[in-house]
Amino acid sequence: MGFFQKKKIWLGVLAVFVFSIILVKSYSPKNNISGPSLERNPIVQIAQPSPTPFPFQEITIPYLRQRIYDGSLGESQKNYENQSYTAFLTSYSSDGLKINGLLTQPKGQAPPEGWPAIVFIHGYIPPRQYQTIQNYYDYVDYLARNGLVVFKIDLRGNGSSEGEAGGAYYSADYVVDVLNAYSALQNSSFVNPKAIGLWGHSMAGNVVMRSFAVKPEIPAVVIWAGAVYSYTDMQEFGINDASYQPPGTSSERARRRQKIRDIHGEPNADHFFWQQIAPTSFLNDLKGAIQIHHAINDPVVNIGYSRNLISLLDKTNVPHELQEYSSGGHNLSGSAFNEAMDKTVEFFKKYL
Secondary structure, X not given: OOHHHHHHHHHHHHHHHHHHHHHHHHOOHHHOOOOHHHHOOHHHXXXXXXXXXXXXXXXXXXXXXXXXXXXXOOOOEEEEEOOOEEEEXXXXXXXXXXXXXXEEEEOOOOOOOOEEEEEEEOOOOOOOOOOOOOOOHHHHHHHHOOOOEEEEEOOOOOOOOOOOOOOOOOOOHHHHXXXXXXXXXXXXXXXXXXXXXXXXXXXHHHHHHHHHXXXXXXXXXXXXXXXXXXXXXXXXXXOOOOOOOOOOOOOHHHHHHHHHHHHHOOOOOOOHHHHHHOHHHHXXXXXXXXXXXXXXXXXXXXXXXXXXXXXXXXXXXOOEEEEEEOOOOOOOOOHHHHHHHHHHHHHHHHHO
């Protein structure tokens, strides 16, 4: 074997040796993106939609973030007015359904960028008993008299809104209704598209927080006596609502809820599915501020729901506050009502 042949062989061996060293270093643990650094941050892991579809993926936060919300207000019919605002009955489309609502518009000269606005989400009322104008009248009136556009939507299946009242906790329907209403206000000519907040009561606490998780840039959120944020909190506190009319076991709503449990089990903080539907898994994404109101003597929704949520928010950079009341019950009635409303208005004016 000649000198040049031996030289070529040794150069080849050397090249293989160097390449092996580079390859080993490139796959060392400190450079492996699937290593412990991601395991310490479960929010980053679950915030990414799964590439493989799984049952009921459509109700998860990552899936809802990929949807398009493009609502617009329908024809408006004047219903009543006072010195501060005019109220209209109107509607918008959500999933092809006609969703009704009460819309208030302040009187006077609008700011150059448009009025600040609130999508107002009602709590549980037996859907057939729900009435657009009557229910929550005092709440809407108080907000509307303070220079805010208020859009109190009748969630699908409630009152004369089209569709089935599928419930809040095991469906995305109400979240979709809220975000389409939000879009409808953004697309209107009299609202500041960057100054729209959410207000919700009771059951709507869950709907509001999931809507917030889907659209983290919402600037301000207020919840009164809300329930169910981590889903394991429902197991801890329950809900004691004598007005609740559970669906029959043969209804689509009941079948869906049972099928979710059959496939994914009971709510579990360590299970990927329950992580992806719980808004508490996405608190670090939120850009806006949260204010929560709750009476200690609430007989329907335990104040523990709100306290648990606040304890989780304490670990984030999200501006938040909890206003507790010694009386007022589930609706924060009596003396607590005016105090809670004053603080709500102040909060919205600060952040919208």
